[in-house]
Amino acid sequence: MTVQEATPEIAIIGGGIVGLVLAAGLTRRGVRVNLYEQARNFREIGAGIGFTRNTVRCMEKINPAVVTALRSGGAVNVSLDQQDPKSYLRWIDGYGQQREDGPMYQKPLLKLDAGVKGWETVRRDQFLDDLVKVIPDGVVHLQKRLDTIEDNEDADKVFLNFTDGTRVEADAVIACDGIKSRTRQLLLGLENPASFPQYTHKVAYRALIPMDKVLGAIGEYKTFRQHMHVGPNAHLIHYPVNTNTIGATVVISDPNEWPQDKPTTARASRKDVAEALANWCTPVRNLVDLFPEELDQWALFDLFEYPVPKYNKGRVCLVGDAAHASSPHHGAGASFGIEDALCLSTLMSEVTMDLREHRTSKASALRTAFETYDKVRRTRTQWLVNSSRRVCDLFQQPEWADPAKRVKTESCFEEVKDRSFKIWHFDSTAMVDETIHEYRTGTRPSAKMNGINSTNGVKEANGTK
Amino acid sequence: MTVQEATPEIAIIGGGIVGLVLAAGLTRRGVRVNLYEQARNFREIGAGIGFTRNTVRCMEKINPAVVTALRSGGAVNVSLDQQDPKSYLRWIDGYGQQREDGPMYQKPLLKLDAGVKGWETVRRDQFLDDLVKVIPDGVVHLQKRLDTIEDNEDADKVFLNFTDGTRVEADAVIACDGIKSRTRQLLLGLENPASFPQYTHKVAYRALIPMDKVLGAIGEYKTFRQHMHVGPNAHLIHYPVNTNTIGATVVISDPNEWPQDKPTTARASRKDVAEALANWCTPVRNLVDLFPEELDQWALFDLFEYPVPKYNKGRVCLVGDAAHASSPHHGAGASFGIEDALCLSTLMSEVTMDLREHRTSKASALRTAFETYDKVRRTRTQWLVNSSRRVCDLFQQPEWADPAKRVKTESCFEEVKDRSFKIWHFDSTAMVDETIHEYRTGTRPSAKMNGINSTNGVKEANGTK
Numbered sequence: 001m002t003v004q005e006a007t008p009e010i011a012i013i014g015g016g017i018v019g020l021v022l023a024a025g026l027t028r029r030g031v032r033v034n035l036y037e038q039a040r041n042f043r044e045i046g047a048g049i050g051f052t053r054n055t056v057r058c059m060e061k062i063n064p065a066v067v068t069a070l071r072s073g074g075a076v077n078v079s080l081d082q083q084d085p086k087s088y089l090r091w092i093d094g095y096g097q098q099r100e101d102g103p104m105y106q107k108p109l110l111k112l113d114a115g116v117k118g119w120e121t122v123r124r125d126q127f128l129d130d131l132v133k134v135i136p137d138g139v140v141h142l143q144k145r146l147d148t149i150e151d152n153e154d155a156d157k158v159f160l161n162f163t164d165g166t167r168v169e170a171d172a173v174i175a176c177d178g179i180k181s182r183t184r185q186l187l188l189g190l191e192n193p194a195s196f197p198q199y200t201h202k203v204a205y206r207a208l209i210p211m212d213k214v215l216g217a218i219g220e221y222k223t224f225r226q227h228m229h230v231g232p233n234a235h236l237i238h239y240p241v242n243t244n245t246i247g248a249t250v251v252i253s254d255p256n257e258w259p260q261d262k263p264t265t266a267r268a269s270r271k272d273v274a275e276a277l278a279n280w281c282t283p284v285r286n287l288v289d290l291f292p293e294e295l296d297q298w299a300l301f302d303l304f305e306y307p308v309p310k311y312n313k314g315r316v317c318l319v320g321d322a323a324h325a326s327s328p329h330h331g332a333g334a335s336f337g338i339e340d341a342l343c344l345s346t347l348m349s350e351v352t353m354d355l356r357e358h359r360t361s362k363a364s365a366l367r368t369a370f371e372t373y374d375k376v377r378r379t380r381t382q383w384l385v386n387s388s389r390r391v392c393d394l395f396q397q398p399e400w401a402d403p404a405k406r407v408k409t410e411s412c413f414e415e416v417k418d419r420s421f422k423i424w425h426f427d428s429t430a431m432v433d434e435t436i437h438e439y440r441t442g443t444r445p446s447a448k449m450n451g452i453n454s455t456n457g458v459k460e461a462n463g464t465k
Numbered sequence: 466m467t468v469q470e471a472t473p474e475i476a477i478i479g480g481g482i483v484g485l486v487l488a489a490g491l492t493r494r495g496v497r498v499n500l501y502e503q504a505r506n507f508r509e510i511g512a513g514i515g516f517t518r519n520t521v522r523c524m525e526k527i528n529p530a531v532v533t534a535l536r537s538g539g540a541v542n543v544s545l546d547q548q549d550p551k552s553y554l555r556w557i558d559g560y561g562q563q564r565e566d567g568p569m570y571q572k573p574l575l576k577l578d579a580g581v582k583g584w585e586t587v588r589r590d591q592f593l594d595d596l597v598k599v600i601p602d603g604v605v606h607l608q609k610r611l612d613t614i615e616d617n618e619d620a621d622k623v624f625l626n627f628t629d630g631t632r633v634e635a636d637a638v639i640a641c642d643g644i645k646s647r648t649r650q651l652l653l654g655l656e657n658p659a660s661f662p663q664y665t666h667k668v669a670y671r672a673l674i675p676m677d678k679v680l681g682a683i684g685e686y687k688t689f690r691q692h693m694h695v696g697p698n699a700h701l702i703h704y705p706v707n708t709n710t711i712g713a714t715v716v717i718s719d720p721n722e723w724p725q726d727k728p729t730t731a732r733a734s735r736k737d738v739a740e741a742l743a744n745w746c747t748p749v750r751n752l753v754d755l756f757p758e759e760l761d762q763w764a765l766f767d768l769f770e771y772p773v774p775k776y777n778k779g780r781v782c783l784v785g786d787a788a789h790a791s792s793p794h795h796g797a798g799a800s801f802g803i804e805d806a807l808c809l810s811t812l813m814s815e816v817t818m819d820l821r822e823h824r825t826s827k828a829s830a831l832r833t834a835f836e837t838y839d840k841v842r843r844t845r846t847q848w849l850v851n852s853s854r855r856v857c858d859l860f861q862q863p864e865w866a867d868p869a870k871r872v873k874t875e876s877c878f879e880e881v882k883d884r885s886f887k888i889w890h891f892d893s894t895a896m897v898d899e900t901i902h903e904y905r906t907g908t909r910p911s912a913k914m915n916g917i918n919s920t921n922g923v924k925e926a927n928g929t930k
Contacts, residue, residue: 193869307872383879404658407772414848422883 006355007032008348008362011160011170013146013183015042017049017124018320018337019176020131025062025345027136031352034170035135036144036162038177042128048208048239048247050078050121052114052424055335058342061428069130070122074242078119080224087118089420091413094229094236094277094284095400103282104219109230110413112420119226123208123241146182149173151314156363158315172315172366174344176337179301181322187313194308197301199258200327202392204298205250205273207291214238214246217286229284232401234276235392236284237331248287251300251329252276253396258299268297302327304389307382312370315363319344324381329392332423336381342428343376344369346435360443372439376431387419471820472497473813473827476625476635478611478648480507482514482589483785483802484641485596490527490810492601496817499635500600501609501627503642507597508590513673513704513712515543515586517579517889520800523807526893534595535587539707543584545689552583554885556878559694559701559742559749560865568747569684574695575878577885584691588673588706611647614638616779621828623780637780637831639809641802644766646787652778659773662766664723665792667857669763670715670738672756679703679711682751694749697866699741700857701749702796713752716765716794717741718861723764733762744866767792769854772847777835780828784809789846794857797888801846807893808841809834811900825908837904841896852884 008031012019015037026033051059051070059066078087093107132140143164150159157169175183185195214223218238223246226239238248250273258264270291277284303325311323320337347369354365394412399405473496477484480502491498516524516535524531543552558572597605608629615624622634640648650660679688683703688711691704703713715738723729735756742749768790776788785802812834819830859877864870 194872305870305873307876309872379876379879382876386876386880405770407659407774408770411772411844411847411851414844415851418883418887 006352008171008351008355008366009034009169010348011036011158011168011173013160013173013175014177014181014322015039015132015140015142016176016178016320017128017131017334018341020128020135021059021062021066021338022174022176022319022341022344023139024066024131024134025341026348027139028063028065029345029349029352031348033139034168035140036146036160036168037140037142038145040143042132043125048121048241049124049127049334050119050239050331051075051335051338052332053118054424054426054428055338056117056120058335058338058428061432062338062342062345063134065134066131069134070120070127073122073127073130075120075122075127076240076242077117078114078121078226078239080240080243085116087114087116087120088112089114089119089226089228091228091230091395091416093231093281093400094234095231095280096406106229106281106283109410110416112417114424118424121226121239121241121247123245123247126242146177146186149183149186149316151316153314171362172317172370174317174319175322176319177322179303179321179325181318183316184308184318184322187316187318188308193306194303196260197303197325198305200300200302200304200389200392201254201256202251202300202327203254204300204328205252205268205291205295206298207248207295208241209246209248209287209290211240211244211246213290214287217290218283222283228395229281230395230397230400231277231280231284232398233396234280235395236277236287238287248291249328250277250288250291251392251396254299258301262299264299264301265296266299267294269294272297300327301325302385302389304385307385311374311378315366315370317344317370317373323377324385326385327388327392329388329395330384330419330423332384332388335423336384339426339428339431340373340377340381343373343431343435346432347373347439350436350439354443365443368442369439372435372442375438376435380426384423387422391416391419471817473636473816473820473831474499474634475813476501476623476633476638478625478638478640479642479646479787480504480597480605480607481641481643481785482593482596482799483806485593485600486524486527486531486803487639487641487784487806487809488604489531489596489599490806491813492604493528493530494810494814494817496813498604499633500605501611501625501633502605502607503610505608507593513586513706514589514592514799515584515704515796516540516800516803517797518583519889519891519893520803521582521585523800523803523893526897527803527807527810528599530599531596534599535585535592538587538592538595540585540587540592541705541707542582543579543586543691543704545705545708550581552579552581552585553577554579554584554691554693556693556695556860556881558696558746558865559699560696560745561871571694571746571748574875575881577882579889583889586691586704586706586712588710588712591707611642611651614648614651614781616781618779636827637782637835639782639784640787641784642787644768644786644790646783648781649773649783649787652781652783653773658771659768661725662768662790663770665765665767665769665854665857666719666721667716667765667792668719669765669793670717670733670756670760671763672713672760673706674711674713674752674755676705676709676711678755679752682755683748687748693860694746695860695862695865696742696745696749697863698861699745700860701742701752703752713756714793715742715753715756716857716861719764723766727764729764729766730761731764732759734759737762765792766790767850767854769850772850776839776843780831780835782809782835782838788842789850791850792853792857794853794860795849795884795888797849797853800888801849804891804893804896805838805842805846808838808896808900811897812838812904815901815904819908830908833907834904837900837907840903841900845891849888852887856881856884 012035089112091110145163148161229236233253241247319340351365477500554577556575610628613626694701698718706712784805816830
């Protein structure tokens with residue numbers, strides 16, 4: 001067996017941020033990778049994206065070139081404050097009509113300190129452009145839309161068939177094909193509701209606005225610092241995405257249905273947004289006035305109602321939005337996909353070392369690796385899907401409109417803090433250790449004789465302190 | 466000024482667990498205390514009560530005799546396991562009809578390790594009996610129902626008038642007068658909805674059942690170990706309260722209103738409970754069969770809809786349920802009152818030391834102490850009220866009845882774990898430090914000139930790690 005043959009060959013489906021970061025991690029570890037992207041070019045939707053310190057640490061572990069790409073993509077601190085290098089997230093009252101010191105006043109509700117360079121933001125398209133350059137030549141294959149996967153227990157290889165009639169083989173498939181994942185449909189079957197994302201009953205409107213215009217609308221303090229404005233049935237977030245642009249997103253509740261077959265973006269007008277926020281504070285209305293007259297309305301879908309029961313099957317696994325598509329209200333969807341990518345990069349290193357020492361067969365090692373990935377990642381990532389729904393409900397409590405309910409509505413922020421810290425304080429070093437431990441436990445000969453683990457499937461957590 | 470005069474004289478309103486624990490803490494610190502209880506005798510309602518390790522640590526700091534009272538009251542580990550000294554909390558499927566190995570099978574959902582002696586349970590009445598013995602003679606005054614409080618800015622003393630026409634004075638009033646607190650009404654006014662607890666739309670049925678009978682109903686494993694059975698619109702918890710008795714509580718959703726003027730307990734029959742749980746697992750139905758044929762139905766009220774805006778006013782403050790009456794679903798209501806009592810015991814030590822050194826006036830020191838108490842305790846305790854509602858919603862998800870929603874419903878337990886750990890992992894030493902720091906900051910001369918603190922009232926939390 002040559003070194004080449006001993007190394008697993010992985011097919012990555014999907015060239016979004018998570019697929020590319022994973023490819024950067026695997027190629028760096030000497031794993032043979034082919035990445036198949038259905039589009040003609042790489043193209044990122046949405047406006048800005050932010051990463052907390054713990055996610056940047058994951059990127060460093062995956063491949064330091066990913067961090068270089070983030071920074072060369074123009075990443076800036078979410079708070080552009082000459083006096084203070086720390087990042088803060090701020091929640092303020094977007095609706096209340098209290099007038100403490102004039103029409104620009106909005107009551108502060110929560111301020112979270114994320115540390116120095118603790119929340120870096122970047123334009124998605126710029127980050128993606130620089131990320132593509134990290135991937136070695138020959139890895140990426142564009143215009144390849146997955147049709148079917150053949151993963152037969154007794155076959156050495158997995159086969160992928162594309163809609164253009166071509167067919168390739170791989171030792172395993174890692175699907176980063178997003179919220180509308182074809183791979184998820186293939187693993188679960190079309191009769192499983194988890195094969196399709198569900199409407200969250202929220203629509204989003206996103207804009208990139210020149211900073212000099214925003215200054216006049218909301219004042220210098222808010223322009224240079226991220227702010228989340230909360231209120232009844234809607235919220236608005238804005239933050240600098242580079243040194244001269246503000247990214248702003250409005251999310252509005254929608255009681256109506258959004259049919260599965262309708263495109264998830266629709267044309268809309270600024271008037272729709274302005275009407276929904278007509279009774280809000282002056283700075284909010286000023287900022288909405290700077291949105292383009294015509295813009296896209298994004299229907300937000302996720303996997304909350306029908307989560308994926310298991311992220312792996314045989315030599316195929318689901319990663320990022322394909323596994324746990326979340327609404328965007330924690331701003332952590334891509335971050336959790338990057339945590340997934342670190343888990344899988346770690347596992348592919350383990351598999352490669354095992355194969356080099358002839359400890360196991362490729363197929364068996366890869367199946368155990370994906371079983372481990374599911375075990376390590378599923379609970380936390382499904383929590384995010386639930387939590388993102390939950391914090392949106394808290395941001396958009398209808399009772400913000402009722403002054404008699406102020407004490408109650410404002411009491412939600414201890415929970416918002418806890419949920420944010422659970423995301424930010426993620427210990428990626430501990431996850432790497434856990435991943436290696438679980439994988440090695442899974443590959444021990446005794447593990448295979450033992451059909452059921454000792455906790456009988458129940459989640460067990462140690463609460464001693 | 467004599468030593469006697471330098472020591473603050475505190476009136477405690479209410480002789481429940483929290484009032485008595487606080488009295489034990491203050492008398493130990495040499496503070497003069499009078500405790501006024503409206504009842505003819507001490508009497509505790511409810512069945513069992515449990516305390517995690519961190520609450521026992523609070524008791525130790527308040528007065529070690531409280532821990533002695535707990536243990537002499539017959540406290541036992543929530544898991545009576547000869548092989549394992551640790552306490553565990555377990556959540557299992559009370560409804561699902563899966564039959565893995567017979568009719569007694571119930572799917573385990575979450576197991577939390579609370580450490581050695583990590584959750585001690587006791588009969589409320591037995592604990593109270595032994596707690597009363599800790600209080601020095603002359604402190605307790607029974608059959609004293611509070612009518613009004615006079616706290617005039619320019620008066621040296623606060624005056625309390627009781628419904629029997631008697632009148633006493635004190636330097637300050639600490640109200641532990643429970644969910645229907647008269648003191649809360651006096652502080653907020655009857656027009657404030659927070660003066661009255663609100664119906665949570667849950668009713669509870671409690672029973673104490675001899676252990677030998679329970680053994681036959683649910684088997685040995687579950688009898689000796691706490692279990693929370695979850696299912697659609699109801700849940701059931703049982704645990705040993707001493708070596709021969711099981712305490713069991715059923716909580717059922719009730720869509721109807723419960724008028725404010727109706728007594729919060731009503732007569733009910735076992736049949737009501739059995740009908741609500743008719744489709745549940747065999748062990749659940751077996752256990753309900755052991756409830757008394759006639760029993761009380763407890764309407765559960767709390768302060769969720771209208772929380773108390775501030776826990777202090779002048780020289781009066783609200784503690785425990787008077788400040789933050791919670792539904793009982795975390796089993797932490799009394800624990801949070803005991804945390805309050807530690808905060809106030811710490812503050813009264815500080816006040817006593819300041820007065821001994823003539824640093825300030827009694828009235829000013831006590832006002833600052835109560836201001837500090839509100840600052841240190843309000844956020845966490847209002848979080849508990851919200852969280853208890855939230856976990857009950859998770860335990861009682863109607864979707865437990867829908868097999869297609871199983872993955873979603875079961876995904877709630879990461880949140881249940883986080884919320885439990887936030888309660889159990891409370892660092893009482895850090896709270897004591899924070900209390901002293903905040904009090905001393907508040908008594909510095911500069912603090913009084915500064916009308917507003919630097920964060921402009923916004924909660925700020927440091928998320929750096």
